[in-house]
Amino acid sequence: MKIALIAHDKKKPDMVQFAVAYESILRDHELYSTGTTGTRVMEATSLQIERFQSGPLGGDQQIGALVAKNEMDLVLFFRDPLAAQPHEPDITALIRLCDVYSIPLATNMATGEILVKGLARGDFEWRKIVNP
Incomplete structure (x- = not known):
């Protein structure tokens, strides 16, 4: 499976x-990530x-492009909901793309843990049908 790891500075x-x-x-x-993370x-x-690239320099968009091509299976994006982000439109676009293409997305550690444990159990085998 292809997994993206993204985290805002405080996360x-x-x-x-x-x-x-x-x-x-x-x-x-296969792991992918924005630069500093x-x-x-x-x-x-x-x-x-x-x-x-780092998120503000286009890294979120690069990962979004893989989502749009159905080449990403899981996105772990630990967001900081209390800090304004200069690239908020890119973040919103990435989240929207995950919804459009039914890509599982965790925006916090608790949901990330549930998804990764599901990955270990084999709950993501359906992705092999969608993206052989």
């Missing part, structure tokens, strides 16, 4: 903690991640 420590906790599950999948996760784990 990057949560994403790192999450990746450390679920490294054994995540290592079996990917760097921070790779520094804390042995995970290999294909990194795009």
